[in-house]
Each structure stands twice: as C-alpha cells, then as structure tokens.
Amino acid sequence: MHIPLRMCVVCREHKPTEELMRITHNVKTDKPEPDINGKNTGRGAYICKSAECIKKARKKHVAERHLGCSASETLYDELEGLL
Numbered sequence: 001m002h003i004p005l006r007m008c009v010v011c012r013e014h015k016p017t018e019e020l021m022r023i024t025h026n027v028k029t030d031k032p033e034p035d036i037n038g039k040n041t042g043r044g045a046y047i048c049k050s051a052e053c054i055k056k057a058r059k060k061h062v063a064e065r066h067l068g069c070s071a072s073e074t075l076y077d078e079l080e081g082l083l
C-alpha cells in the first residue's frame with residue numbers, strides 16, 4: 001500500500017501525514033494558523049508532531065519563511081497545545 005509522505009519543513013524528514021501537523025496561510029487574516037481538521041486551503045507547511053520540531057520552527061521562523069506571512073506570538077504555542 002502506498003502511504004503518501006510529506007516533508008517536515010524543520011527537520012526535512014519525510015513522514016506520513018498523521019505524524020505531521022500542517023500550518024496554512026489564512027488569506028483573510030494574513031496570518032499562518034494551524035490546520036486542525038485538515039480542511040484549510042491555500043499554502044501550507046508541514047511540521048512534525050514533536051516538541052523538538054515546534055521549538056526549532058519557532059526559532060527559525062518557519063511560518064515566515066515558508067508561508068510568507070508573519071506568525072502571531074501564539075502560533076507556536078497553539079501548535080504545542082495540539083501535541
């Protein structure tokens with residue numbers, strides 16, 4: 001069976017989507033937000049469901065670099081809350 005893999009933008013490992021979370025660019029607010037139910041459209045980036053990758057994502061400003069919009073202070077806290 002073929003399992004679709006997506007790349008974590010932090011550690012660049014390819015993983016099945018259930019091991020990743022997605023953040024998407026909300027065009028209405030022009031802010032990145034967690035795609036909680038997988039229904040968000042638009043540009044997205046995947047990050048591992050791991051505290052380590054979220055910590056690095058925060059440090060490397062992954063949302064800005066990959067989605068082209070600045071993250072709110074709470075974005076990475078929200079992601080940590082989803083673990």
Ligand SMILES: [Zn+2]
Nearest residue numbers: 008011048053
């Ligand atoms: Zn990762």
